[in-house]
Amino acid sequence: MEGYDTNLMSNFYPFPMFQQRFGDQVDKDGNPLISAQWQTIINNSGQVAMVAMIGAIFIPFFSTGLPMFVAGAVCQSIPWGIFQTLAVTYAADICPLALRHYVTSWINMCWVIGQLISIGILNGLLSRSDEWAYRIPFALQWIWPVPIMIGTYFAPESPWWLVRHGRYEEAKKAVSSMITPQADVEFDLDAHIEMMRVTTQFERENSAGAHYWDCFRGSNLRRTEIACVGWLTQAFAGTPFMGFGVQFMIQAGLSARHGFAMNLGQTGLGLLGCILAMWVLTRFGRRTIYLVGLGFACVDLIIIGILGIPTESSSTSWAVGALMVTMVIFYQITIGPACYTIVAEIPSTQLRIKTVAFARACYNAGGFITNVIMPRMLGKNAWNWGAKSGFFWAGLAGLFFTWT
Template identity: 45%
Template structure:
């Protein structure tokens, strides 16, 4: 199926996937909101304290606490989602999480002290953690192979859109001195949940989830709602049969759908890949983007200039994500991910060397400009491609739980980042400023080495073909060149079993 054929045949699937992915806007919005508030005068006056240098603001420990609060909540939400969504379905889990989001926003909106604000961040992190996995798994399960990369990486675009909106709102309110300077940004979070709830209520359930539950008739009806039924070449029952076949193939390869099964047999390799792929997002220095406004302030820019640079940064991020769709069509996932990490390593080292020079207005703007280039490179490679990889690599029976484990590793590293980055940038702590580029550049190089040896290319593969490639333990660097037919393999294995030859190989 060509890309245009996929768009014509699955326009409804595209629409429903885009709708559910919109929930990620809330995560991107909340992340930038708190990180930018550290450079926000009205917020600092309300929740800050007198610092040793005579200014009023949040200390590095409280910055780390608030930044990590949402990550702690997301870890809880992710583990709950891995169990609940597989039992009750994606739609019901999503609706309950959106209702919880509406309730938890009240805590932040009415918070009178920093302790209450921390509690609010932990609570709102729980439904945000659900969104992190449900959106990308739903996108991967409602579309054909040809659309899979575009709809899963769209999740990254939603994340950047949320960051851009948050920066724009904060930039517009920066000169307010009353409590509404920070309350209005919190209140804007109530805009998204209700329309998304209505959309999710009307959306079809994932046909893959229904097929795994043995509800094939419902899976067929769901699939029919995702497609343009006027196309006579499309046969719903055949697609459902493929889903059932793939599920049975995976059950034969490795029985079970628990978290423990993610670490057994060939699934251990798949779990390793999705976990490291998502962890690399945090290990390659992307945490600096979440603190970009504060980073720009500490680099020497004015408050207005810092917020202007942040707006430009997230606008560039949106352009980069769309550009990644073009790049993936030419280079695939593995090459683009590896090349992106290599480019990020170079730019992080450049930022570090610039910081060694005498700090002037010129060097501050150079550092800020390099972070803009970094953002474009990240959001046209590592950022969006990660979402495609974590949705494609796991088996269909363990996809939700594998993505939960991967995202939780990401969140754990985010907690570490949330502790050390404020200390790196805060003038009363380590005061590294741009020299932090050396630290993150070193970690980024380690990610480059791992990617070269361990990351396979899933581009153009069905879930059944990926199952066979992992079962045959094909080298990561040979995934794209290995030919495999899941149906012929099944027939050959049955014949081999009848002949007593269990060791015959069928992938070449």
């Protein structure tokens, strides 16, 4: 749901009917566009705010101006901020260690599936010339909440959370609901709950608490640093290109039809990358995966920047598009899924929810910054860097490569 919703807005900026209805500036050819300033305000209204979702969808659906989209982004992003943290910690709590990387990397795949759905819908609505070209995608958001609420109602509570609160019998029931008895496998439920209790007690005694301040004490400081930088890598290592992919490719010289088609193709290939990542995560170390992903991003972004130096042409535009596709594929094999696995595995069980929440807050703060500068980099009436902005993001990717 979040992958669909968050991807929708950034791809509306280059959407022809959306530009025609809400454009507040014109380019040098007289075509309407959404200014970099308004793109920044709309994107960051969600970052600042991050079962109000159902009502919040009404706001962008009935929007008559850009300020209403800002209000809609604020209201929708409050539950999104909760989902971002709980998805990772819940997956880590309920999964056995051998399966944890599959489920945590699945979170990243769900993002990509949502993005694929949103870009597919927008691609199919390009030919419409009325207001429903942008209202239909918003209306489709009402599909998500009901099945998610039903699934959440029947989902078991986290047994680790129950153990930390001394509710051992409920923890046993939660664990029992998540296992399938097998004749050739011996599972001692009482011993499993006791292991969880002893682990929790050990971490309490060694961390001397479970407050946010404890995330920055002793060995937990290093854990928090890794979680934060792991997520900040997603925000700064060239990934803003993917969020503004269509706008970037149109700015590079492709038509709106070709830009949306290219983005649809790259998102589909990114989904294949997510599937391949599940095998990669079982064969290679997390740090190795990050280094490969960041190294490839550096090279890819430098080449994109070089292609932005000459005068725009059809051949260079398609070359930039092809490089973006390859970057998305490698990102979804490496940095994208590995980040969720690292963030789930690194914290102690006692401080997991707080470490993940703080790390995600850092990511959202990073997203706030990229949402300010990315529209200006691509805006025809702003900095208008186009493909040359690849140099900037390559430099940041290089810094994260060095840290890793």
